[in-house]
């Protein structure tokens with residue numbers, strides 16, 4: 001299922017489709033001396049669909065009822081989603097009871113005061129053209145919004161041969177100033193993204209040697225992020241904390257000097273496949 005979302009579709013009396021949030025995992029996470037009995041729910045979902053509708057230009061009747069949010073559909077590639085009207089089946093206006101030509105169909109948004117048709121220029125402003133030059137705004141690297149929003153895809157930023165010096169300078173300026181470059185938008189394959197340009201030093205344990213690299217991390221769309229208060233079990237009201245009781249667990253936690261072993265970041269299924277392959281090769285050699 002896309003977006004890491006699990007939901008059960010329920011048809012209500014009114015015919016609207018609701019998605020019931022179901023837990024992805026139920027169990028106990030042990031943290032130090034604590035046993036946390038919990039359920040896991042997806043934090044992100046499908047962004048609200050754009051309110052654009054196909055409209056018969058003459059009578060302003062909406063031609064297709066787009067599925068009411070929050071149905072979680074398969075993510076369609078952008079090109080498919082923007083399929084030209086011509087390739088669609090014959091469209092009828094339910095009010096005028098006539099078949100419509102492509103030039104009789106516009107796009108609009110339903111509002112309380114009726115359907116508002118969008119002009120060509122307004123529609124064009126919704127298309128993002130790729131740019132050959134984008135400017136990064138500098139912001140603090142530890143901005144709490146990044147952590148709250150979370151990252152999706154990571155891209156490596158590689159210099160062209162003549163730009164190695166600049167690449168290195170940018171790396172050091174960002175690293176030393178503890179700033180990142182905020183890019184909005186960066187259009188990739190016609191899709192507008194919001195990203196963070198940041199310097200990384202990958203420790204030697206990952207690739208055998210330390211690697212300095214500039215990366216572009218795409219931020220999750222805040223429109224896709226669910227308000228935790230809308231997810232089951234969110235504790236809005238918290239019981240009081242007994243500070244004295246926590247002194248020892250805090251001291252114990254501070255004494256922990258664990259470092260992340262990159263092997264532990266690998267999907268355990270991959271590690272298991274490597275193990276199974278090694279065993280199979282050993283077996284075949286013994287014969």
Ligand SMILES: [Zn+2]
Pocket residue numbers: 056058059060061093094095096097
């Ligand atoms: Zn009509």
